[in-house]
Amino acid sequence: MENRNSIIRTEVLCKSFLVDGEVNNIIKNMDLDIYEGDFTVIMGSSGSGKSTLLYSLSGMDQVTTGKVLLDGEDITKMSEKKMAGFRKEKIGFVFQGINLIPNLNVYENILSPTYKTKRNKKEIEEEIDSLLERFDMAEQKKKFPTQLSGGQRQRIAICRALINHPKILFADEPTGALNSSQGKHVLDVFSQIHQDGQSVVMVTHDLKAACRGNRILFLRDGRIDGELHLGRYQKEEEKDREEQLYHFLQERGW
Ligand SMILES: Nc1ncnc2c1ncn2[C@@H]1O[C@H](COP(=O)(O)OP(=O)(O)OP(=O)(O)O)[C@@H](O)[C@H]1O
Ligand SMILES: [Mg+2]
Structure with a gap:
């Protein structure tokens, strides 16, 4: 069963860039709902x-016009300061390039987003341990980023993005820099947290990554050009899901 409680809603969202005096419209009048508990995947060609x-x-960048309601609040109207707090509280973000802090160990990296929150230290510490345990990373706790594999680093980045219990976890090509076995480990983490009820919005161009989602959106010419509903990920159905997705993309000339 799909959950239809909207957690992000955009209203005539536009995003343009000015390049050499020319306006380049990238997102055009988009009305989009993202639903709570969904693992939403955004696909589309490069650029x-x-x-x-x-x-x-996610409020990482300012929109040009239109609204973005995140958990009921219009983030386009927020001051920079309020937005910073809001982001910390409601949003986790995982990037393609691994962006751990090099001079902090694994534990300190996951701890870092909790600085300046009013949370209890002991509780946070226990939670970091349980996240590390859950994603099979307990032995890496004292290691520094350079001592980890790419896949391990990305799993730590996910732990860090989850530590403040975000309403939504965003990920931009989280497996883009990984080989397939490292990527699979990271995708298993995404499937696991989705199973636990975490709302996830992920951008990917990778079929295997995309089929972990239950709702796939295809972006073209600044608009959503079709969506595919796959239901919750089941390992046994992986082949079938990939096939459905492949046809969906093929129909769109991907
Ligand atoms: N800061 C910017 N200033 C000017 N143009 C930009 C800026 N950021 C993105 N663009 C342009 O917007 C378009 C979309 O870029 P975007 O990075 O969102 O694409 P993408 O779908 O994520 O591509 P990829 O799959 O290669 O990551 C591109 O034409 C890009 O050149
Ligand atoms: Mg991109």
């Missing part, structure tokens, strides 16, 4: 505006 959309939805 179609996937990252731009993700940055607009």
